[in-house]
Amino acid sequence: MGVDVHETEDPGIRVVALTGRVDAFTIPELRQPIEALFDAGIVRMVIDLSGVAFLDSAGMALLVKVLKLARAQDGDVALVWSQIEAANRVLKLTKFDRVFCTGDDVNAALACLTT
Amino acid sequence: MIATLRREFRRLWSAWEAAQAVALALWQGDHLLLAQPDAAAVRQAQAVDCVAVAPLGEPLHLCVYGALPAGALARLKADAFLLGRLLHKEGELDAMATDFVAQQDQLLALYKLARAIRSQVDLPSLLQTLADEVRGLLGGADVILMARPPQGVPVLAGGSEGATPQDAYDLWFDAIALVNQRVKMESSDDLPPGVENVLLIPMRVDEAVTAVLAVLNHPGGFPMPTIKLLEAVAEQAATHVENALRYEEKLRQTRLLAQMALARQVQASLLPERLPPVPGLEVWAASIAALEVGGDFYDLAADGDLAALSLGDVSGKGMSAAMLMAMARVVLRPRGRTPRQVLAHANERLYDDLTRVGAFITVIVATYAPESGLLTYANAGHSPVIYCPAQGAARILEADSPPLGVLPQSMAQDHSLTLQAGDLFVIASDGLPETFNAAGEMFGYDAMLALIEANRARSAAQIGDLLETTISAFRGDSDPSDDRTLMVVRRVPGPDEGGAA
Numbered sequence: 001m002g003v004d005v006h007e008t009e010d011p012g013i014r015v016v017a018l019t020g021r022v023d024a025f026t027i028p029e030l031r032q033p034i035e036a037l038f039d040a041g042i043v044r045m046v047i048d049l050s051g052v053a054f055l056d057s058a059g060m061a062l063l064v065k066v067l068k069l070a071r072a073q074d075g076d077v078a079l080v081w082s083q084i085e086a087a088n089r090v091l092k093l094t095k096f097d098r099v100f101c102t103g104d105d106v107n108a109a110l111a112c113l114t115t
Numbered sequence: 116m117i118a119t120l121r122r123e124f125r126r127l128w129s130a131w132e133a134a135q136a137v138a139l140a141l142w143q144g145d146h147l148l149l150a151q152p153d154a155a156a157v158r159q160a161q162a163v164d165c166v167a168v169a170p171l172g173e174p175l176h177l178c179v180y181g182a183l184p185a186g187a188l189a190r191l192k193a194d195a196f197l198l199g200r201l202l203h204k205e206g207e208l209d210a211m212a213t214d215f216v217a218q219q220d221q222l223l224a225l226y227k228l229a230r231a232i233r234s235q236v237d238l239p240s241l242l243q244t245l246a247d248e249v250r251g252l253l254g255g256a257d258v259i260l261m262a263r264p265p266q267g268v269p270v271l272a273g274g275s276e277g278a279t280p281q282d283a284y285d286l287w288f289d290a291i292a293l294v295n296q297r298v299k300m301e302s303s304d305d306l307p308p309g310v311e312n313v314l315l316i317p318m319r320v321d322e323a324v325t326a327v328l329a330v331l332n333h334p335g336g337f338p339m340p341t342i343k344l345l346e347a348v349a350e351q352a353a354t355h356v357e358n359a360l361r362y363e364e365k366l367r368q369t370r371l372l373a374q375m376a377l378a379r380q381v382q383a384s385l386l387p388e389r390l391p392p393v394p395g396l397e398v399w400a401a402s403i404a405a406l407e408v409g410g411d412f413y414d415l416a417a418d419g420d421l422a423a424l425s426l427g428d429v430s431g432k433g434m435s436a437a438m439l440m441a442m443a444r445v446v447l448r449p450r451g452r453t454p455r456q457v458l459a460h461a462n463e464r465l466y467d468d469l470t471r472v473g474a475f476i477t478v479i480v481a482t483y484a485p486e487s488g489l490l491t492y493a494n495a496g497h498s499p500v501i502y503c504p505a506q507g508a509a510r511i512l513e514a515d516s517p518p519l520g521v522l523p524q525s526m527a528q529d530h531s532l533t534l535q536a537g538d539l540f541v542i543a544s545d546g547l548p549e550t551f552n553a554a555g556e557m558f559g560y561d562a563m564l565a566l567i568e569a570n571r572a573r574s575a576a577q578i579g580d581l582l583e584t585t586i587s588a589f590r591g592d593s594d595p596s597d598d599r600t601l602m603v604v605r606r607v608p609g610p611d612e613g614g615a616a
Contacts, residue, residue, distance in 0.1 A: 057430040057545075064521050065473045086557070090545070093498035094477060095517045098526060 003030045005037065013044045013113055015106055019051035022059035034066055043075025046109040049082045055090055067100065078112035080105060123201055124149045127194050136163075137181035141198070144174055156180070164188050166195045168202065175202075238262055238270045238359040242326075245352050246273030249330065252348070253341075256333040259283045262318075262326035263292075264360055266367070275331045277309030283329050291317050292324040297346065299337050312336050316345055318353035326356045385444050390415045393422040394485040395607055396534075397575035400426075401583065402600040410436030410476075411544045411598035412444055418482060423449045426542045426602050427478030427497060430518075435472050442468065443476055443519070454480040454493035455529040458516070462495070462525040469520025476519040479542055488534045488606060493527040495519050499548055499560055501567060505537030505608070509568040511560060534606040539571055539578070541604070546597030550586050553593045558586055575605040 006015040014037055018030060037045060047063065049055070067077045078101045082088050091097060101112030128139045128151035138156040141149040142165075150157045160180035164187060168175040177195040179187065231248050242260040250258045250273070257275030261284045264270065269288070271280035278286070286307070291298060297316045300306055306313065314337045318326040328349045333341065390398050393415070402411050410429025415422065425447045429436040446461045457480045469475055479500050481492035494500060496518030503509035516527035534540060543563075550558040566585060570578050579601055586599070 057428070061430045061473050061475060064475055067521075068470055089560075090549075093511075093513065093545075094496040095514045095526075096496075096521075098515075099517045099521055 003033050005033055008046075008110060010044075010110075010114065012042065013046070013110065014042050015046045015048055015110075017048040017051060021054045022049075022052050022062070023054060023056040024058040027058055027062050031062060038069055038073075043070045043073040044077075044113050045070065045075075046078045046080060046103075046106055046113065048080040048106055048109070049087065050080050050105070052082045052087050053084050055082070055087045060090070060094060060096065063096070063100070076101070076113055078103060078109040080109045120198070120201055120205065121149065123198065125151065127197075128152070131179055134184060134187070135181060136179050136183055136187075139180070140178045141168070142176040142178060148175070164191050166192050168195045168199045175199075238264065238356070238363055239272065241355055241359045242270055242272035245328075245348075245355075249328070249345070249348060252344070253330065253333060257331040259329040259331065260326065261288050261329065262356055262360070263288065264325070264363060266364070273329075275310065277311075277331060278307050282307065283331075287313075287315050287329065288327055291315050291327045295319070295324055297342070299342070301336060314342065314345060316349040318349050318356055320353060320357040320360060325360065326353065328352065385412055385441055387413075387415060391417055391422075393417075393483065395488070396422070396483065396485070397605045397607055398424075398602065399575040399579035400600075400602040401579065402598060403583075404598050410440045410474075411546070411600040412440045413542075413600055413602050414444060414447065415602075416448065418449045419451060420486075421449070421482040421484055423480070423482050424542075424602065424604070425478060425480045426544070426600060427476050428544045428546075428598070428600070429474060429476050431472070431474045436474065439465070439468065439472070439474060439476065443478070447478065447480055449480070449482055453529050454482060454491055455525075455527055458493050458495050458519065458527040459525045462519045462523075466520055466523055475517075475521050477514075477545075478519060479514075481540075483534070483604075489531060490534050490540060491529050491531045493529050495525060495527045496521070497542070498545055499541075499543055499563065501539070501541040501543075501564060502532060503539040503541065503564075503567050503571050505535060505539075505571065509539075509564040509571075511564070534604075536606055537571065537608040539567060539575075539603065539605050541567055541578070541582075542602050543582075544598055544600040546599040547582065547586055547601060549597070550590050550599070551593060552589055553591050558589050575603040578605070579603040 002019045004017045006017065008015060016034055016037070020026065022030060047066065063079070070077050080103055101109070103109035103112060124139070124141060131139050137160045139151045140147055140157045147154055147157065157180060162178045162180055163183050165176045165178040168177050177191060177198060179191050227248070231244050242262060246258045246260045250256065257273070257277070259271070259273040259275060259278070259280050261280065262270045269284055271284055274280055295317055297314065299314050301312050311332045314330045314333065316328045317324040318328060328345065330345060386402055390400060398415060400413050400415065402413060410431060411427070413426040415424045427443060429439045429443065443461065443465060446464045447457060449457050452460070458478070465476065477495060477497040479492055479494045479497045481490055483490050492500070494512065494514040495516045496514045498511065498514065500512040501509055502512050512530070514527070516525055519525065548558055548560045548563045563582070566582060567578065570581055573581070582601060
């Protein structure tokens with residue numbers, strides 16, 4: 001479980017890379033760096049799930065919360081699919097692919113935010 | 116001077132008088148304490164002999180006056196010794212009396228203290244009362260009370276100009292807890308500025324130090340009687356601190372249990388006690404809550420000529436999920452609307468509340484027309500929804516909309532299928548296929564489809580039971596992490612065998 005924030009060519013966009021499990025137990029730690037971005041005025045971000053092995057409903061609730069925060073400030077959130085199909089399955093079954101713009105890698109997801 | 120001494124002195128004088136002495140005197144330095152027959156006689160006469168009266172600290176002298184026979188000195192010495200013993204005994208008696216009075220004062224103070232703190236049940240007000248009472252008892256000292264409950268943050272009371280309660284806690288609490296005995300520090304020790312002296316007394320509950328009484332800047336330091344008094348106070352207060360801690364712990368647990376009980380009650384009251392019969396359908400449903408109360412719900416009700424059913428899962432657990440589930444259930448009854456309209460309306464009603472608590476609801480709503488077998492459903496992010504025809508492969512009917520509370524408008528559309536005799540419609544919460552065993556393997560959606568397909572000839576109740584027991588067996592001893600809710604709907608095979616399940 002971890003979270004890394006990377007800068008991008010666009011100073012208004014960050015990539016937030018999550019790894020490991022995204023569930024009720026890890027969320028308190030994952031949430032903080034993301035909230036810090038909003039505090040710093042960053043409202044456009046790619047959440048990179050490629051290293052995420054497991055995502056539960058609490059993890060999805062976090063994604064929804066971040067999305068709502070961003071869109072409320074004219075920002076947006078794009079997702080990078082996980083390498084683990086089990087983690088994607090829950091997102092697809094819940095139709096989160098109709099909520100977020102998604103990409104297979106960071107560049108594809110970044111394209112959602114810049115076009 | 117005490118009466119017994121006077122009496123004894125007069126008795127001694129009678130003997131000396133008989134021996135022709137003119138006067139007898141007891142001197143304290145230059146001060147004439149006792150004289151016989153009177154002071155004037157003493158002043159006019161010449162002292163023959165004087166001896167020190169042992170053993171008191173003050174220089175007392177017994178003197179005899181007049182023309183005396185031989186051996187008078189030895190007798191005088193004997194008399195002086197007698198008086199000395201008498202004085203010594205009187206001194207002891209005096210000291211005992213003083214001690215007794217002091218003890219009475221202390222008992223009274225302790226009694227007052229006990230009365231003052233008896234009515235305080237919560238820790239903060241107990242410690243505050245203790246600090247006030249001890250300060251009053253000592254008169255002119257700073258008092259700090261510190262307690263560390265097994266759960267939660269330290270509770271502090273009282274104060275000093277030299278050290279805040281937090282300072283005192285940081286500086287001394289752990290040390291006292293470690294040494295588990297009283298510690299006295301004077302100005303020579305390493306004390307913060309403004310603290311002249313400090314006495315720290317541990318208060319024990321079950322042998323462990325859970326509170327510390329600190330007295331700071333006591334004028335004159337801490338002589339033994341003061342220490343004894345404060346230790347008596349601490350010992351008595353420890354009992355009350357223990358009671359307060361037990362009370363708080365009990366209160367905490369009671370609140371927790373009450374909240375869980377309430378959540379369970381809310382949840383249970385929202386699930387239908389029994390399912391109304393639907394012509395031509397067998398319906399079996401059950402919801403098993405995980406250890407913590409979750410937000411699964413299901414419903415089956417008559418809606419005009421139709422039967423309306425729903426099954427959903429509020430993300431999150433505990434009271435907030437149960438409350439949201441209560442709200443959801445109310446707005447999910449069709450009342451003549453199609454499932455799509457129901458979800459659109461429900462999303463509108465619940466979106467703000469769901470946003471506020473950071474939750475969402477996956478839900479499927481369906482209506483069934485017994486006449487035609489037409490099943491119309493709309494699905495907001497819920498899975499699994501399984502359709503298993505009497506012939507052909509079982510398949511998952513995927514949602515076309517994210518859950519309620521994710522987007523301001525629901526995207527769910529109406530979908531229809533006609534249930535033929537023997538067709539199955541199975542909806543569950545994801546807690547069923549996503550059950551993990553001790554090895555970390557998931558039961559899985561495919562296994563669920565295969566199980567349903569292989570047993571589709573059985574009744575709805577048999578299929579429901581089989582799914583539950585198979586998945587429970589798969590889980591083994593590992594804890595269920597999520598609610599498991601299941602509804603099995605089966606159109607009875609052949610209209611002649613029809614009727615409610």
